[in-house]
Amino acid sequence: MKKLVLLLMILSLLITTACWDMIDIEKRAYVLGVAIDLYPPNPKGREGDKSEARQEEEMPLEKTGLYNGRPEYALTVQIPILQKAQSSSFSGGGGDPESDATWQITQIGNSFISMNLEMATRTNLIPYYEHLQAIILSEDVARAGLKNVIDFFVRDPEMGRRVNIYVSHGEAKKVLDVNPRTEDYSSIYLSQIHRNTRKTSRMVEKAGLNKMLNNIDLGLDFILPAIQSTKDEIKSNGAAIFKKDKMVGWLDELELEAVKFILNRYNKGLITVTSSAMDNAIIALDIGKSKTKIKTSIENDLPRFDIDIEVSGSYAENTRVYTQGDQDIDLHKTLEKDFEKEIVSLCENTIKKMQEEYGVDIFEFKQLLRTREPAYWKEVKNKWEDLYPKIIVKVKARVKIDLIGLTS
Numbered sequence: 001m002k003k004l005v006l007l008l009m010i011l012s013l014l015i016t017t018a019c020w021d022m023i024d025i026e027k028r029a030y031v032l033g034v035a036i037d038l039y040p041p042n043p044k045g046r047e048g049d050k051s052e053a054r055q056e057e058e059m060p061l062e063k064t065g066l067y068n069g070r071p072e073y074a075l076t077v078q079i080p081i082l083q084k085a086q087s088s089s090f091s092g093g094g095g096d097p098e099s100d101a102t103w104q105i106t107q108i109g110n111s112f113i114s115m116n117l118e119m120a121t122r123t124n125l126i127p128y129y130e131h132l133q134a135i136i137l138s139e140d141v142a143r144a145g146l147k148n149v150i151d152f153f154v155r156d157p158e159m160g161r162r163v164n165i166y167v168s169h170g171e172a173k174k175v176l177d178v179n180p181r182t183e184d185y186s187s188i189y190l191s192q193i194h195r196n197t198r199k200t201s202r203m204v205e206k207a208g209l210n211k212m213l214n215n216i217d218l219g220l221d222f223i224l225p226a227i228q229s230t231k232d233e234i235k236s237n238g239a240a241i242f243k244k245d246k247m248v249g250w251l252d253e254l255e256l257e258a259v260k261f262i263l264n265r266y267n268k269g270l271i272t273v274t275s276s277a278m279d280n281a282i283i284a285l286d287i288g289k290s291k292t293k294i295k296t297s298i299e300n301d302l303p304r305f306d307i308d309i310e311v312s313g314s315y316a317e318n319t320r321v322y323t324q325g326d327q328d329i330d331l332h333k334t335l336e337k338d339f340e341k342e343i344v345s346l347c348e349n350t351i352k353k354m355q356e357e358y359g360v361d362i363f364e365f366k367q368l369l370r371t372r373e374p375a376y377w378k379e380v381k382n383k384w385e386d387l388y389p390k391i392i393v394k395v396k397a398r399v400k401i402d403l404i405g406l407t408s
Contacts, residue, residue: 028125028126028128029077029079029123029125029126029127029128030079030080030128030131031077031078031079031127031128031129031131031132032078032079032080032102032131032132032133032134032185032187032188033077033078033132033133033134033135033136033175033176033185033186033187033190034075034076034077034078034132034134034135034136034153035075035076035077035078035136035137035138035168035171035172035173035175035176036073036074036075036076036135036136036137036138036141036149036172037073037074037076037138037140037141037171037172037173038072038073038074038138038140038141038144039071039072039073039074039108070110071108071109071110072109072110073108073109073110073112073115073141073149074106074107074108074173075106075107075108075109075112075115075116075119076104076105076106076107076172076173076176077104077105077119077127078102078103078104078176078185078186078187079102079103079104079105079123079125079127080101080102080103080184080185081100081101081102081103100179101184101185102176102184102185102186104173104176104177105119105122105123106173107119107122111152112149112151112152112153113152113156116152128158129156129158129159130158130160132158132159132160132163133163133164133185133187133188133190133191134163134164134165134166134187134190134191135153135163135164135165135166135209136166136167136168136172136175136176136190136227137149137165137166137167137168137172138167138168138170138171138172139167139168139169139170139240139247141172142167142224142240142242142246142247143246143247143248144246145245145246146212146216146242146245146246147216147245150209150212150213153209154209154213159209160209161208161209161210161213162206162208162209162210163208163209164190164191164194164206164207164208164209164225165207165208165209165212165224165225166190166207166224166225166226166227167224167225167226167227167240167247168226168227168228168229169226169227169228169237170228170229174229175190175227175229175234177229178229178230178231178232178233178234179231179232180232180233180234181232186234189234190227190234191206193234193236194206194225194236197267198267198268199267199268200267200268200269200270201256201257201260201265201266201267201268201269202236202238202253202254202256202257202269203225203236203253203256204223204224204225204226204236204239204256205265206225207223207224207225212224215242216244216245219244220244220361220364220366220367221241221242221243221244221360221361221362222242222362223239223240223241223242223251223256223259223362224239224240224242225239225240226238226239226240226250226251237252237253238250238251238252238253238255238256239251239256239259241354241358241360241362242360243358243359243360248358248359248360249357249358251350254346255346255349255350255353257269257346258346258347258349258350258351259350259362259363261290261292261309261343261346261347262292262294262307262309262347262350262351262363262395263292263363263364264290264291264292264293266287266290266292268286268287268288269287270284270285270286270287270316271284271285271287271311271313271339271342271343272284272285272342273285273335273338273339273341273342275334275335275338277331277334277335277338278318278331278335281318281319282318282319283315283317283318283335283338284315284316284317284318285311285313285314285315285316285335285339285399285401286313286314286315286316287311287312287313288312288313288314288402289311289312289313290309290310290311290312291309291310292307292308292309292310293307293308294306294307294308294368295308296368296369296372296373298373298376299392302387302390302391302392303365303369303373303376303380303387303391303392304391304392304393304394305365305368305391305392305393305394306394306396307347307393307394307395307396308396308398309343309347309395309396309397309398310397310398310400311339311343311397311398311399311400312399312400312401312402313399313400313401313402314401314402315332315335315401332401335401336399336400336401337399339397339399340397340398340399341397343395343397343399344395344396344397347395347397348393348395351363351393351395355388355389355391356389359385359388359389361388365388365391365393366384366388
């Protein structure tokens with residue numbers, strides 16, 4: 001009987017064992033943001049000026065470690081300093097210019113999993129990526145190609161496929177170094193900026209890792225959010241244009257609006273015109289609704305896309321002229337025509353730029369042709385790259401001013 005009781009006790013210990021691999025939260029290094037830059041070659045002309053021992057003594061830690069050949073990338077991760085975050089919560093939070101709330105660790109190499117493991121030798125915490133908010137790529141990295149850098153992030157089980165991808169003007173690490181005035185952590189600040197896409201269409205919606213991978217696997221052209229940074233600000237600044245996995249150029253904010261008009265993804269925004277009917281006054285239309293339909297056809301053995309954009313909105317503002325009580329229906333009809341011309345011009349110029357300068361189909365014309373004209377697509381799919389600059393695209397816009405706004 002005693003042996004049976006002892007056996008049951010042993011079995012109960014095995015069954016009720018706690019999480020054997022549990023790690024306390026205070027022992028984790030919660031990586032909030034990742035920045036990837038190209039690693040430049042070491043400055044020349046300095047060899048031999050110090051002894052080998054002295055060079056090793058002064059070598060920055062990010063340059064230590066093992067890598068095959070010359071290191072190509074600099075990987076920077078942002079880790080919150082939880083003790084400082086807790087103390088700042090009692091003082092109202094927000095960026096404290098006198099105290100860093102995060103630790104940015106940089107490691108160079110040409111294997112991202114190796115760089116990640118090397119970082120583990122430099123901290124008493126365990127790197128943990130499940131709360132990753134943003135992956136920021138420098139322009140140079142993006143132009144070199146995404147296939148070179150995304151494999152680690154795809155395979156690591158801690159990485160969420162919805163993590164947002166950004167392309168920075170200039171060095172990516174500088175974005176993590178930003179000290180926001182309204183948030184402790186620049187990575188969280190950046191991820192929250194794009195909530196404002198519900199207010200303006202001059203920003204790219206969140207572009208997740210999974211969506212980017214899908215575009216690359218299918219060989220599609222696409223865009224990613226572009227950002228700029230200063231000491232205490234990060235600005236969403238149009239989009240980076242990708243042909244397959246390589247960046248080829250930029251879209252400014254107005255061109256991004258045109259792309260959203262064409263793709264029927266325009267949320268909210270503002271269109272301004274200079275109206276000759278009102279002594280060259282600048283008039284603003286607050287767009288409340290936009291709907292786009294695209295008709296496909298074949299004309300002279302070339303694909304044709306007729307884009308019809310319907311827009312309605314409110315007369316939001318005018319400058320250079322005082323119009324209170326001095327507006328009529330005829331004036332509104334004239335202004336509607338002005339806004340229509342502005343939208344058509346913006347869309348046509350953006351399409352022309354994508355066709356002639358970059359040769360990228362970010363408007364998804366290829367997908368439309370494949371689904372709506374399958375027989376024709378079967379004939380031309382292998383020569384689409386040569387055909388795309390020649391396709392016929394016509395844009396029409398219809399604008400209705402619903403409200404004139406309050407003037408008193």
